[in-house]
Each structure stands twice: as C-alpha cells, then as structure tokens.
Amino acid sequence: MEKLKKTIPDAVLVAAYMSGDEEALSKLIKRHQHRLYNFIYSKVFDKEIAEDIFQDTFIKVIRTLKRGKYNEEGKFLPWVMRIAHNLAIDHFRKSNRMPKFDNRKDFDIFSVLADDKPHAEHQLMDEQIRNDVRKLIERLPEEQLEVLKMRIYKDMSFKEISFQTDVSINTALGRMRYALINLRKIIDEHDIVLTKQ
Numbered sequence: 001m002e003k004l005k006k007t008i009p010d011a012v013l014v015a016a017y018m019s020g021d022e023e024a025l026s027k028l029i030k031r032h033q034h035r036l037y038n039f040i041y042s043k044v045f046d047k048e049i050a051e052d053i054f055q056d057t058f059i060k061v062i063r064t065l066k067r068g069k070y071n072e073e074g075k076f077l078p079w080v081m082r083i084a085h086n087l088a089i090d091h092f093r094k095s096n097r098m099p100k101f102d103n104r105k106d107f108d109i110f111s112v113l114a115d116d117k118p119h120a121e122h123q124l125m126d127e128q129i130r131n132d133v134r135k136l137i138e139r140l141p142e143e144q145l146e147v148l149k150m151r152i153y154k155d156m157s158f159k160e161i162s163f164q165t166d167v168s169i170n171t172a173l174g175r176m177r178y179a180l181i182n183l184r185k186i187i188d189e190h191d192i193v194l195t196k197q
Contacts, residue, residue, distance in 0.1 A: 010076035018065055025065075029058060032077055039081055043088040045177050053091060057084040136186050144179035147172055 008027070016024035036057065041050040060083050064070055070079075137148060146165060150156045156164070162172040 014065065014070060014076055018068065018070070025062065028076065032080065035077070036080060036084060040084050040088060043085070044091065045180050049091060053084060053087045056087050060087070136183060139186055140179050140182055144175050144182065147175040148179040148183075151176055 010028060010031075013024040013028050017028070033054075037050060037054050040053045040057070041047070044050050044053065057080060061080055137145060140148065143165075147161055150161045150164065151158070158169050158172045158176070162169045165172060167175075
C-alpha cells in the first residue's frame with residue numbers, strides 16, 4: 001500500500017477526476033506531458049504550435065470528461081494522443097498546405113462539410129495539391145529529399161530510413177525536420193498557395 005500513490009492506474013485517476021477530484025487530472029497531465037508533447041512536436045516540428053496543440057488537447061480532454069463522455073476502457077494515453085493527432089491534422093487543414101474552398105454557385109462548401117464521401121471536385125483539388133507538393137519537394141537538397149520521400153511516399157519508419165541511408169535515427173529525423181522547414185520556406189518565398197486554381 002505504501003507505493004499506491006506512485007502506481008495509481010490512469011483509469012482510477014480518470015474516474016476520480018470525473019467524480020470531482022480536480023487534483024487527479026493534474027497527476028494525469030504530469031504523468032504524460034513529456035510523451036504527449038514529444039508526440040505532438042514530432043507532427044508539427046514547431047515549439048509554439050506544439051504547445052498550443054498540447055493545451056488544446058487537454059481543453060478537449062477536460063470538456064469530454066466533464067460531459068461524462070469518456071469511455072476508453074482505461075486506455076487514457078492512446079485516447080489523448082488520438083485527440084492530439086486530430087488537432088494536429090486540423091492545424092494543417094487551416095494552414096495554406098491544405099485546400100481552401102470557395103463557396104461559389106456550382107460548388108457548395110456545406111455539402112463537403114456534411115458528407116464524408118469524397119466529391120469529384122475535392123478529389124481534383126487533392127490531386128492538384130499532390131502534384132504541387134511533388135514539384136516543391138524536388139527543390140530540396142538531395143539528403144533531405146531522400147528521407148522525405150521514404151517517409152511520406154514509402155511510409156517507412158525512421159529506423160528503416162536510418163538503416164537504408166546508413167545514418168543514425170537522429171540524423172534521419174534531423175534531415176526530415178530540415179526538409180519540412182525548407183519546404184515551408186519555399187512555399188513562403190514563392191507565395192505558393194496549395195489549392196487548385
């Protein structure tokens with residue numbers, strides 16, 4: 001019993017928080033903050049954005065728990081990471097690297113929001129964006145280009161990339177990071193908006 005404080009399962013802390021114990025959430029956040037922040041940072045490669053998404057994640061967690069909507073059978077961390085992952089995707093959707101829709105007569109934005117099935121217009125836009133991205137990627141330095149292609153197009157892990165390119169995992173991660181930074185610079189310098197014209 002003396003070690004109970006250190007080993008309280010996540011599910012017990014979640015239940016305690018949902019029963020009104022505010023301190024229980026602080027313990028959960030402290031327990032998982034480093035892993036969660038690192039997970040978010042690995043998606044966005046930007047300190048400020050990662051911190052924003054981290055905060056937004058726990059705002060969403062708190063709202064869900066307060067409404068009593070949590071039902072993940074004790075798998076608290078994977079659930080929180082899924083929320084963070086979705087918020088990271090939302091961040092990219094809002095940036096210039098995702099398509100924007102003009103609400104013109106022949107194209108109703110509300111129909112896209114209401115329906116999960118891909119529309120022909122949406123598919124055309126996605127294809128155009130993929131082509132634009134490919135052209136931009138080709139401007140990257142060779143080593144960064146190689147890692148980016150392996151990661152994005154071949155869906156290889158950084159362990160596989162490091163083995164294939166004969167460099168450490170940290171070097172592979174660094175090349176990926178700089179590839180994304182340089183890609184962002186290319187987009188900004190050329191004032192490129194990745195949408196179908």
